[in-house]
Amino acid sequence: MTGHRVDLAGLGLDRGGHLLLRRALAPLPRGARLSVYGYDPALRVHLPAWCRTEGHRLEPAEPTSARGPVAIVVRGEGRDGQWAGASRAGSSRRGEVEKAPPARWGLAARGARLEEGGPEPYFDLDDRDLVWSKVAPRLYAHAAARQWDPGTAVDWDEPFELPPDVEAAVVQVMTYLVENEQAALVVPARFLGRIHPHFREVVQLLAVQVADEARHLEVFTRRALLRGETLGSSSVGGRASLFTVLEESDFALSSFLLSVLGEGSFVNLLDFLVTHAPDPVTRRIAWLAMQDERRHVLFGVSHLAEQSAVDPRLRDRLRAAIERRSDALRDTAGLNADVFDALLLLSAGSWRPEAIEAGYAHVQRLRHAMDEGRRRRLERLGFPADEAAELSALHTQNFM
Known part of the structure; x- marks a missing residue:
């Protein structure tokens, strides 16, 4: 059993529990194990889907007692890994601008990480x-x-x-x-x-x-x-x-x-x-x-x-x-x-x-x-x- 744990109490992932999970996983190295406690009945359904979306792996918890963990989350690349290859919409430093920002940057904040895809609005004054x-x-x-x-x-x-x-x-x-x-x-x-x-x-x-x-x-x-x-x-x-x-x-x-x-x-x-x-x-x-x-x-x-x-x-x-x-x-x-x-x-x-x-x-x-x-x-x-x-x-x- 790992020493890393998070207790969601009665909070479900659909009501903000995902924030506590993400916060508990953030400082952990890849491969670390986090025991998830909680008694929301939907946790066992929501946890697998959330882990797939966030880039982590889920392991079943050993049935030691009724008060034991619901599951074990094994730290993966997470959201940072998903964004590892993402480009940015230029620099966020004030006054530092690109010569010709592409249309795909759209309305993204200057310097923001860009998820691939999305609309490409046309601005003719783009130089x-x-x-x-x-x-x-x-x-x-x-x-x-x-x-x-x-x-x-x-x-x-x-x-x-x-x-x-x-x-x-x-x-x-x-x-x-x-x-x-x-x-x-x-x-x-x-x-x-x-x-x-x-x-x-x-x-x-x-x-x-x-x-x-x-x-x-x-x-x-x-x-x-x-x-x-x-x-x-x-x-x-x-x-x-x-x-x-x-x-x-x-x-x-x-x-x-x-x-x-x-x-x-x-x-x-x-x-x-x-x-x-x-x-x-x-x-x-x-x-x-x-x-x-x-x-x-x-x-x-x-x-x-x-x-x-x-x-x-x-x-x-x-x-x-x-x-x-x-x-x-x-x-x-x-x-x-x-x-x-x-x-x-x-x-x-x-x-x-x-x-x-x-x-x-x-x-x-x-x-x-x-x-x-x-x-x-x-x-x-x-x-x-x-x-x-x-x-x-x-x-x-x-x-x-």
Whole structure:
């Protein structure tokens, strides 16, 4: 009789007894004998089937007494043996990803042991160079830690009074922001189901980006309706400009048009509103949204910079995307005139001629800052300074 034993008492294998058996066998060497005690009537039926499944051998116990063991389990390879030749879905170390994870990994956690067989879901964005950035894990952690609640991060009841025409200008700008943020939400959402789950930090980061844009939609809409019930205007040119981003199905080109060019310029616009907002609520929501948008831009630039380092043809594709979009929007009016006028009035602060003149200068400096920012980001992607300037000039006048 072996000294190794486990007493299941009245617990059957179908009610959790298998866990006690597995725990008792785990530290034993192969060939060791474990006496199984218990009085569940189904043990004698369930034990042989369980041993076959788990890779152990069952021996009958010597009938010494009614209180003796039900059977003897001889330790085999067990579950570890069954998994001995199993492959893994890459490494579980953070940030260490495979170049081309196979479809058979499916939804398995990165680094998990893989049982053979199962479905092979198709993810067309399954190449590391197409989606990955070294900054993705750190950027996701940053994004997750800095989520904010629209209901508490903004003091919606903070008192302020604006002249009707200034309030109308705020409403128009908020309407424009809502329109653009709707596009900025849809674009990353469309790629979530196409990226191989092996690149989970990128999927997580894009999911947070979608959540960011959802919050922006909420706060911009809420500010627009804070003092009234009517939104501003939406121009054909503005909607056409956003549609050219929506219809881009290539991940790299979509990220380029949205994050590197559009949201990059949007950061400048939000900074402009932080400076010239006529009330504390507008200033606060512009500042909150700007922090999120800076993160979106950083990921877009980082991942495209890494991709361009391994794919020398990428810059040609990026250039073609800008030129194609410029040609498509050649006959549109560009920035909604109502938005331009609203920005001018907000930065002017009054209707005095000299104030309007100063406001106009502020808006022109905004356009210049947007252009400079686009140039810097294009140069970061490897474009020469003169070409970066040329391509920046082709960017839509609708900012996004």
